[in-house]
């Protein structure tokens with residue numbers, strides 16, 4: 272079922288951050304993800320593209336086990352992060368999610384102050400011993416998310432009172448605050464205008480130095496701008512995965528070619 | 537456009553548009569129809585609200601006009617003296633209170649004569665006007681023997697007929713001579729009102745007092761049953777809120793979706809529709825006959841009302857938990873919060889206004905519930921010795937506001953009927969304040985996201 276070029280996979284095996292093996296996801300009787308094998312590189316951006324309903328979000332959510340919250344969802348196969356199977360019974364999903372952060376399609380700050388939004392994660396994980404340390408974490412997370420200048424004078428104001436783009440960067444800051452190693456982003460810019468989008472893309476590019484990022488996007492241009500590798504999904508199958516350059520200029524599979532040239536969707 | 541294609545000549549429409557542009561000034565048939573039906577619907581709505589308001593005003597007017605007399609009472613303010621000899625004499629008799637009444641009426645009749653009251657009257661008339669002052673006078677002097685021999689100002693309750701005459705329930709036209717009151721007595725009453733002896737004052741004993749026997753409507757008060765209702769509401773609040781909220785959080789956030797939880801869900805909805813009398817008989821069988829809890833006690837009433845209130849609280853709590861956007865849960869889980877942390881740190885605070893409103897509505901419902909209380913004996917109860925040692929706790933026999941109102945309404949003396957209306961006003965004041973509290977809490981806790 273897997274049409275991915277085998278040569279690519281072999282070279283990446285050694286140092287990949289996330290490696291998925293024969294992953295199947297079922298929603299009740301619906302087989303949403305079929306036999307997906309993929310290696311994701313550390314400290315790089317991997318983009319998932321594909322037509323609506325092909326299973327991008329579903330697969331993304333298996334990486335931090337967000338699908339566990341859905342009763343009807345079952346996952347088979349194995350996903351390893353740093354060589355550890357995240358579906359092993361020994362793994363606590365709460366610990367996993369501290370290591371694999373997530374940014375959602377719609378900005379969803381807590382209805383609390385900007386400060387509390389960022390401080391929530393460190394608080395529940397006990398990352399700061401005192402208020403000064405917590406202040407440091409909040410400040411550095413906001414700085415990394417490029418929001419410090421706009422937010423430093425209004426830390427006590429509600430996060431929900433910010434603009435959409437600011438809210439999304441606040442959500443990124445919130446994810447960064449628990450020092451994750453991987454950040455998953457599900458269409459993080461789909462609710463943003465071009466200027467806010469550009470800011471978030473710039474941010475993603477900077478974050479790549481320290482984090483492994485997986486981003487789902489519907490914008491081919493965005494995938495091309497921010498990602499080093501791209502994976503194309505279709506009807507629950509991973510059709511093709513490779514360096515972004517190659518996927519966009521020289522796709523192997525006919526379906527990939529049709530999709531990126533806009534011939535179906 | 538859609539309208540055009542839906543109309544019979546829809547097929548031709550595109551040609552028409554290209555041929556000649558349609559004017560926006562001319563309203564077409566379909567739009568006219570649509571606007572008319574919209575107007576009609578608004579008129580129905582306004583009419584419905586108007587009818588609702590009308591009934592509300594009628595209801596409020598009749599409750600207030602019928603109930604207000606219960607809040608006033610007619611008293612005789614008189615000053616008289618009991619000497620040591622009279623006291624000793626009365627105490628030595630068999631019917632002691634009666635002896636005081638004789639002393640009192642005689643003193644009054646000389647007082648009235650001195651005051652130059654022109655209307656003819658006799659001792660019996662004074663007796664008919666004043667209710668039964670004997671025990672009041674006796675208790676006063678037994679408690680304050682040092683007051684014997686000097687004038688004391690008394691405020692004595694008038695009989696219920698005189699009370700009725702004062703507040704307009706009885707008039708000279710509809711009164712019939714009886715051993716309780718005669719037409720000729722009214723002349724004396726009028727004169728006494730003029731000279732300031734008979735007065736209408738605010739009826740504090742009604743607010744603070746306990747129920748009296750059937751022969752003494754003037755002394756009946758709702759205070760004891762307010763206390764009874766208060767204890768019951770405490771039981772209901774402290775049992776149903778934690779149990780209800782815990783059950784809903786578990787069902788809504790943690791329970792797996794399967795046949796068993798579906799069954800529980802259906803049953804909770806059904807329980808909300810079970811008639812309250814069923815809960816009453818259940819309480820009688822389980823709490824009183826099986827567990828041997830005391831009859832007529834607020835604890836039993838509270839337990840029964842808790843059973844009744846739980847489904848209401850569970851349903852409204854689940855609805856408000858459901859209304860919290862799932863994105864908030866995702867956000868919390870996404871930064872590594874456990875399910876419980878997500879619920880308690882984020883979901884519950886957002887659901888709080890809804891939960892509180894539901895709880896208060898449930899409590900208000902319980903406060904007004906009568907039927908189950910009839911079955912566990914919180915009705916037809918007359919307090920003796922109130923306030924000492926009575927209605928002091930969860931275990932002492934008591935009544936509750938609605939049960940008390942029911943008792944009064946069922947009694948034959950018209951004065952009790954008045955009390956029932958007065959009791960309803962008190963009950964409504966409590967319900968109204970609970971609703972206002974619900975609104976205030978809602979405003980306070982409400983946060984936008």
Ligand SMILES: Nc1ncnc2c1ncn2[C@@H]1O[C@H](COP(=O)(O)OP(=O)(O)OP(=O)(O)O)[C@@H](O)[C@H]1O
Nearest residue numbers: 298301303321322323324325326327328329330341
């Ligand atoms: N909660 C769910 N319950 C049942 N089926 C689901 C659920 N979520 C997704 N699916 C199904 O799984 C398939 C993949 O959905 P998914 O949301 O992963 O698509 P997607 O690629 O993210 O689409 P989009 O680009 O529109 O977001 C779809 O066929 C969808 O109907």
Ligand SMILES: [Mg+2]
Nearest residue numbers: 327328329457
């Ligand atoms: Mg999606």
